[in-house]
Amino acid sequence: MLKTSISTTGKKTLLFSCALVTGYLAHAQQMTAALNNVIKNTPQGHTMQVPGLLSEQIPALPYQKIVLPGPQFLISDDPEYIRVPEGVALREPVQPGSVRLYLYNVNGVQEPEKMDRKIAAVIKNTGNQPMHIRMLKYSSQQPTTNYFFAGKQGLADFFQSQPETVAREVKPGASICLDPKQDKAVVKYDELVHGFYEFVIDQPGEVSIVQTDLKTPATVAASRVKNALATKQYAGAGRGTYGISNYRIIVKDTLDTKNGLTQVLVADGEKDPWVIGKEATTGELKSLDGNYGILYNIELSWKSSDGKALALMTWNPRGDNGQWCGGMANTMVVSSGKFKEGVIQLPSNQLVTTKAPEAILIQVFTPPAGGGVQKVHFTYSPPGASCLPTPLVLVPVDLK
Structure with missing residues (x-):
């Protein structure tokens, strides 16, 4: 999971306390x-x-x-574990310009039984003209239970990625998967889907993170799920759009x-x-615990x-x-x-x-x-x- 720290009360809010130092202090350890x-x-x-x-x-x-x-910044990590067979974990409007999306969601379905799912990012063109979307930076790992690997490799791939030279077109009212590979990937129980995307669009849109069955296209599932899942306090770093x-x-x-x-x-x-953003579904202000x-x-x-x-x-x-x-x-x-x-x-x-x-x-x-x-x-x-x-x-x- 995305984590800050864990306090003695179990909340992920134990913070590293360190005073602002205006001069250099002697450190007890001497270099040997x-x-x-x-x-x-x-x-x-x-x-x-x-x-x-x-x-x-x-x-x-x-x-x-x-x-x-910088870009409009969206993060999907609350709820981190998607417990229902089909649901939307994030739904946020985006404006023309650059957008950064951090996707960090886990297949958490246990009822009626553990089952394979897909988790994918979908963008819908809510404008009245064709949308052109082009990736500036891109990082996506295979679904995994090795969360540390996903976090480390995800940043490495993001830093090393190169901009796409060809834009994709989305008709007004239509949707596409941001990452087509996610629409085909099998996500087993407790596996993390980790994606770090920075892209540019020329029409207003709506980004959804959707979990659904393996046969249903993610775009179809995103259109039929009308409301995003409720957030879970202390269960993830945050959800919404952040200005920094x-x-x-x-x-x-x-x-x-x-x-x-x-x-x-x-x-x-x-x-x-921690930076503060706004979650579109409820209109509530949300802290991004951990930045x-x-x-x-x-x-x-x-x-x-x-x-x-x-x-x-x-x-x-x-x-x-x-x-x-x-x-x-x-x-x-x-x-x-x-x-x-x-x-x-x-x-x-x-x-x-x-x-x-x-x-x-x-x-x-x-x-x-x-x-x-x-x-x-x-x-x-x-x-x-x-x-x-x-x-x-x-x-x-x-x-x-």
Whole structure:
């Protein structure tokens, strides 16, 4: 499931509490030669054991958060488990322009018995002219019970996808499947259908996420189901249309490696609150718990007064919090350093990371020649199926 964290009361609302740090604080852990060698010798994306290094008390870097222009953003994750044989989990109007849809739904049918289903995204042309629809970015995995794989691979495919060059046409009043493969895929009980789509349309439309039997076209089922299912409080991250899809995060101060460990902390629900949207069926405002599907474009300036490099790593601070948080898997885009720039799955050597002292090495930024300030970039999105937050820790390391 899409998860934030789990509190002692069972709600998925336990948030990582971290005060906004306006200066650098000393961290209790001192880098040892052994830890330095572990980080220096770990391949990009791999897990590593760094006992004593990771803590929720690592100073957080203050940053400026800017809302970037972006697409209309829809998410379908409430209800996450579709318990009826045929039903609509999301129904939202969309306007001409770009649209991002995050589909995260599970076949949860148990009555009258467990049964194979299909789950598909359908778009209807509600305008009076032909609609032209073209994918800008696209990610779709086969139905699976491996939710961590879907979340990690889904982001990797999304980041690496290329725009379609040919648009599809939809007549006024007609509907098509956004992803034709979903109309043919068999979804067994407890399997997740995971899709991440960004597309452009030139007519108003209506997006529905529908579950139905294997013989019925998804477009037919979407047209005969008149109302969306009721939402289930605390059962999913959210449902509806959200006005924020992209953030730009600019770390305010220039980081200096001489000051020790720091971290960039986003999607924690406090310092970086959950975005609010509106659900069309009821008209209610809905929080997107976890900010799943939102892209964070992070910029950081740094220098090395002591000649050290800067390692970027991540870990799962919620590894001890119940059955849902025992693993974390993600994918990011990172600028060049010791390793080449590009998309990196986290971890790349196994499915998930578990808990401290295990961490994942994302990149090692090397000091600029001749000193001076260097700017680095990385793109982050809260990983589906993982608990939050997933801190981005910056560790000075000696590469000599």
